[in-house]
């Protein structure tokens with residue numbers, strides 16, 4: 352459960368008194384998520400999410416996320432907005448943590464997506480990339496290729512070998528390969544960078560919300576597509592690839608965003624890079640998550656299996672034609 356900072360109703364009621372959102376009638380810690388503490392709140396007027404920023408979110412980045420969500424909302428994308436208090440402040444502090452009150456969106460995250468849901472997600476990602484073409488603010492990707500090798504070293508050889516024998520060397524070799532071939536001059540834009548099924552809210556086959564923009568950054572759109580592909584088109588443990596979901600996701604995306612040829616040519620690299628990024632952060636968390644943290648660690652090897660799959664040229668040809 353991702354509740355690192357515990358809050359009581361009195362504390363939250365006091366916090367809410369700065370806003371014009373009614374009185375607290377229900378407060379619940381949210382089990383899902385790994386990065387921040389999230390609470391579900393009901394007031395006499397509405398429902399909200401209260402997020403306390405922990406772990407990897409740097410408060411200095413919050414204005415970027417605020418501007419991004421505002422821009423996307425104004426462009427008609429289904430994303431939650433930050434709520435401002437009576438004085439117009441959307442960034443607050445509670446229990447010593449930076450915190451924001453956020454619009455609640457209806458919907459649930461699917462765990463076994465079907466073809467129509469994959470297509471709707473591809474479409475939502477394409478719409479988002481199209482809407483962000485004129486978004487100016489920038490944020491470097493703090494979990495991009497420039498940090499992968501140092502992240503691997505922070506995991507230490509023995510830490511990685513405890514997870515899987517041969518993993519340290521496999522990761523080192525993948526860093527060598529990707530650093531050598533990674534494109535430099537492709538078009539960049541703001542990207543979500545973590546559009547896993549748990550970050551897409553759906554009602555039936557319709558997307559009702561894209562959430563959790565806290566890894567959003569400026570990087571290649573093709574990398575975002577690769578992250579989403581790796582997250583949506585496999586069984587969760589990475590053991591089985593679902594070609595029907597892949598075709599649907601790419602079709603949905605292509606309907607809304609025209610990918611340029613150099614980006615398309617770089618997709619095989621981006622797919623491998625996406626796997627390495629999540630393999631590394633999952634390894635780091637596997638090794639470093641304190642035993643008493645109320646959070647479920649995610650299996651790093653699920654992304655090693657995906658990496659193996661994307662490293663096979665025949666598999667790539669079957670995906671991209």
Ligand SMILES: Nc1ncnc2c1ncn2[C@@H]1O[C@H](COP(=O)(O)OP(=O)(O)O)[C@@H](O)[C@H]1O
Pocket residue numbers: 353381383384385386387388389400431453454455456457460549550560562563564565
């Ligand atoms: N705006 C929102 N509307 C509805 N539910 C939300 C919203 N934001 C977060 N949630 C719920 O909280 C959970 C955790 O949020 P998330 O931002 O993914 O956390 P983390 O950043 O810790 O991974 C989500 O899976 C979802 O159930």
Ligand SMILES: N[C@@H](CCOP(=O)(O)O)C(=O)O
Pocket residue numbers: 383384385386545547549550563629632633649
């Ligand atoms: N999506 C990442 C971990 C980040 O978790 P999220 O709940 O913030 O999406 C992974 O699966 O490794």
